[in-house]
Amino acid sequence: MKKLINSVDNVEQEMILGMVKAYPGYVKKLDCGNVVVRAKKKEDKVALISGGGSGHEPAHGGYVGEGMLDCAVAGTVFTSPTPDQIYEGIKAIATDKGVLMVVKNYTGDVMNFEMAAEMAQADGIPVEYVVTNDDVAVKDSLYTTGRRGVAGTVFVHKIAGAKAESGADLKEVHRVAQKVVDNVRTMGMALTPCTVPAAGKPGFTLKDDEMEIGIGIHGEPGIHREKVKPADEIAEMLLDKILADIDYSGKEVAVMINGSGGTPLMELYIINNKVNDYLKEKGIKIYKTYVGNYMTSIEMAGFSITLLRLDKEIKELLDAKANTPAFKE
């Protein structure tokens, strides 16, 4: 394992400290753990909290700021934060209007956030939550835990964040967040695996000429493995799966080409070139495109495509001001 770290036990804390030192005007760290809140608390709005394991930078701390999150809680790499940390975050940001939690659909994340919500509710803090599950690579059925929450979560932060910033009540912010969850879909792939520092070796292996289609953001296995193909064919393959999941015909969409951490922007732009053309061919209008590293998997090489189906309300909220370390509008 070759990484720019000091000790596997300090990766998360040193990362958070470094981030806070880079953006002191935006964020600060709570003393209780790896919990990041806005540098200046904003009252009279629904407070938004999200988080998850570390290793997805700039998620989630990078999205704390005006128009997006009020707090992000970082667990150890690829492991959900614990209820006591989340609870401290909720207490720090809670306003009279209540708190909305944005949770990615993983068994651990959901349980830890639920426990934290129970603790906060016992204090009289109104807490609601949405669970993001945009990954079309895995089956959503009674026989699985449901689809995974991946890069589409960033759109939930952006749009629910804008709604909360406007002063809307908890019910309204929750409704909008759920609307984004219902309309966003993602599919990803990987060229190379990633190594969790504490594990010291890659979570899976891929041969030099192989790729994994449908990979999760923690390197979880996807749908299948095959030989690497030209970028255009891969883009089509992922898009076909997304387009088959919900009806995008005649709709406007926001597109996110998300890098997994080890993929150069050069390659992401090559992918976007095809995605743009292919969607046009299908009669789907692109309203806005985002290309970059939004929800990474440490140093994994790969990417995901996210399509968000838009309506007037979501478009306006997408266009609203956001000013955070990793997302500006």
Add this chain to the structure above:
Amino acid sequence: MTDSKKITSIIKEIGNVIQKEKDFLTELDSFIGDADHGINMARGFKEVEKKLPGLEDKDVGTILKTVGMTLVSTVGGASGPLYGTAFMKAGMAIGAKNDIDGDDFITALNAAVEGIKMRGKSHEGEKTMLDALIPALNTIKKVYEENKDFKAALEQGIKAAEEGVEYTKTIIATKGRASYLGERSIGHQDPGATSSYLMLKAICSII
């Protein structure tokens, strides 16, 4: 049967076993999960171990509740809330006793299992820790009722848990990250069922 000092030594032994089997549990998790079960459990029990010296003069309920809270706040993932809830519920079920007998142990294990079911919204046959714990609980109950020999009941229970772990190899996961693999999860034993089995075995080695 067992007093507070012995309970802390049992917890310590569970910690030792988890540290010893850390890499094995992580490897099992790498096949069907996200390769961190051993790492997370080891981190949690390391913190538990630090608290044990201060707990020896406390009642059994308090000890178990403290272990549970510590696991919840240090393990993370799914195992943290599940094992944390299990120990907390066990502690609540036992309450402020300084000595516990076989009936108390069964009451505690039963509460732990119910806690895991509640927190994980799960039941037997989903390739989880419950597939080791429920057969163990049922066997311990049955054998203990028959002859009131707790050690013998626990030994039988461990066998049932081991068979439960073997059983998890044959079924599809429908809970947790392993569920995404569908049929590809067949052939692999569940890491959570395995750690549950190892914990029961550690308990038996001290009692």
